[in-house]
Amino acid sequence: MTAQEVKEYFLKEKLVAICRTLPTEKLGKVAKALVKGGVKILEITIDQMAEDPATVIKEAMQTVRDAVGDQLLLGCGTVLDCDQLQMAIDAGAAFYLSPNFDENVVKMAKENGLCAIPGALTPTEIVKAWKAGADIVKLFPADDMGYHYIWNLKGPLPHIPLLASGGVNPETIPHYLEHGMIAVGTGVSIINRDLLAADDYEGIARLARKHVEVIEKYK
Numbered sequence: 158m159t160a161q162e163v164k165e166y167f168l169k170e171k172l173v174a175i176c177r178t179l180p181t182e183k184l185g186k187v188a189k190a191l192v193k194g195g196v197k198i199l200e201i202t203i204d205q206m207a208e209d210p211a212t213v214i215k216e217a218m219q220t221v222r223d224a225v226g227d228q229l230l231l232g233c234g235t236v237l238d239c240d241q242l243q244m245a246i247d248a249g250a251a252f253y254l255s256p257n258f259d260e261n262v263v264k265m266a267k268e269n270g271l272c273a274i275p276g277a278l279t280p281t282e283i284v285k286a287w288k289a290g291a292d293i294v295k296l297f298p299a300d301d302m303g304y305h306y307i308w309n310l311k312g313p314l315p316h317i318p319l320l321a322s323g324g325v326n327p328e329t330i331p332h333y334l335e336h337g338m339i340a341v342g343t344g345v346s347i348i349n350r351d352l353l354a355a356d357d358y359e360g361i362a363r364l365a366r367k368h369v370e371v372i373e374k375y376k
Contacts, residue, residue, distance in 0.1 A: 158230070158251055159270065160252075160266075160267070160270055160271060160272040160273070160292055161272075161292075163230065163232075163251050163252050163271075163272035163292070164272050164292040164293060164318075166197070166198065166230060167198065167252075167272075167274075167293060167320070167339065167340045168318070168339055168340070170197045170198055170340070170372075171334065171339065171340045171341065171372045171375075171376075172196060172197075172198065172330075172340065172341060172342075172343075172368055172369065172372055173198040173199070173200050173232075173254075173320070173340065173341075173342040173343075174191050174196045174198065174199050174200070174342075174343065174344070174347050174348065174365065175199075175200045175202065175234060175322075175342050175343060175344035175348075176199060176200065176201045176202065176217075176344065176348060177202045177234075177235075177344055178202070178204050179217075179348070179353070181216060181217065181220055183353060183356075184217055184220045184221060184224075185220050185221065185223065185224035185225075186224070186356075186358050187348060187353070187358065187361060188220075188221040188224045188225045188229060189224055189225055189358065190358040190359070190361040190362040190365065191225075191229065191347070191361070191362070191365050192225050192228045192229060193362040193365070193366075194347075194361070194362040194363065194364065194365025194366040194368075194369060195365060195366055195369035195370075196229070196347070196365045196368075196369065197228075197229065197230060198229065198230045198232070199221065199229040199230070199231055199232075200232050200233065200234040200252075200254055200342065201214065201217050201218060201221070201231065201232075201233060201234065202233070202234035202235040203233055203234065203235050203236060203237075203241050203244060203245070205235065205237070210241070210244060211244040211247065211248075214233060214244050214245070214248050215244070215247060215248040217248075218231055218233075218248040218249055218250070219248075222249075230251055230252075231249070231250060231251060232245070232250045232251050232252035232253055232254065232271075232272070233245035233248065233250040233252075233253050233254075234253070234254040234255070235254075235255065235256060236253040236254065236255045236262060237255060237256075237257065237259070237262075238259060238261075238262060239259075239261055239262055239265050242262050242265050242266060242269075242271075243265075245271070246269050246271065250271060251271065251272060252271055252272035252273070252274060252292075253266055253271055253272075253273065253274065254274045254275075254276070254295055254320075254322075254342070255274070255275045255276050255295070256276040256295070256297050257275065257276050257277075258275040258276060258277050258282055258285060258286040258289070258291075258294075259275065260285075260289045262275065263275055263286065263289045263290050263291055264289065264290065267290045272292045272293070273290060273291050273292050273293075274291065274292060274293045274294070274295050274320060275289075275291050275294060275295065276294070276295040276296075276297040276322070277294050277295070277296065277297075278296065278297065278298075278302070280310060280313070280314065283296075283310070283314060283317060283319070284314070284317070287317045292318075293318045293319070293320050293339065293340070294317055294318070294319055294320070295319075295320045295321075295322050295342070296310075296319045296320065296321050296322065296338070297322045297323055298322070298323035298324070299321035299322055299323040299324060299325075299333065299338075300323040300324025300325075300329070301323065301324075304332050304333075304336045307319075307321070307333070307336040307337060307338065308336045308337065310337070311336065311337035315337070318339040318340075319337065319338050319339060320338060320339060320340045320341065320342060321333040321338040321340075321341045321342070322341070322342040322343075325341045325342060325343035325346060326343065326346040326368075327346070327367045327368055327370075327371045330368065330371045330372060330375070331371060331374075331375055334372075334375050335375075343368070346364065346368070347361065347364045347365050347368060348361060349361065349364060352364070
């Protein structure tokens with residue numbers, strides 16, 4: 158997919174599941190559960206504490222591909238600098254997300270055909286990220302700011318597509334979308350740690366389905 162096609166896919170599906178530091182032996186099963194639940198986009202975060210994060214992310218991405226093929230659109234999250242973006246590129250990511258905005262990372266992503274989704278919080282940061290070439294801007298942490306803040310942002314900035322990350326679950330998703338978010342990202346409300354510890358992949362699939370159904374109802 159081109160960066161524009163990835164952006165349009167986000168606009169259509171409106172949900173990205175976030176997978177953070179999962180054991181490799183569980184990752185493939187989680188990917189299958191996500192697909193079973195109707196999830197179409199998966200972010201695998203770069204482990205900032207790993208001794209060799211490049212190898213870890215590459216193996217994680219390949220594990221998911223081996224498990225579900227191309228049923229999940231894959232990207233990398235918590236990409237903090239250009240070195241880490243290169244890890245994402247080498248792993249075959251179609252997009253990157255970040256909690257922060259770095260102009261050099263956005264530029265490098267665009268040069269390499271990735272959909273760029275940097276993070277921002279304030280109007281100044283959001284506009285800077287957009288002008289730098291971001292395809293979508295991740296509002297993070299969205300839940301700490303509240304819906305009224307989001308509503309106020311969309312007044313002067315209706316042209317900038319925003320993705321909400323933080324506090325996303327089936328109860329909050331409609332509010333985020335109603336207040337102008339084009340998509341949402343969530344990890345623990347789908348990949349529940351207790352379910353994961355119990356190897357309850359059917360439970361994870363059910364949680365995924367709840368999120369997808371809420372979005373389908375909103376559409």
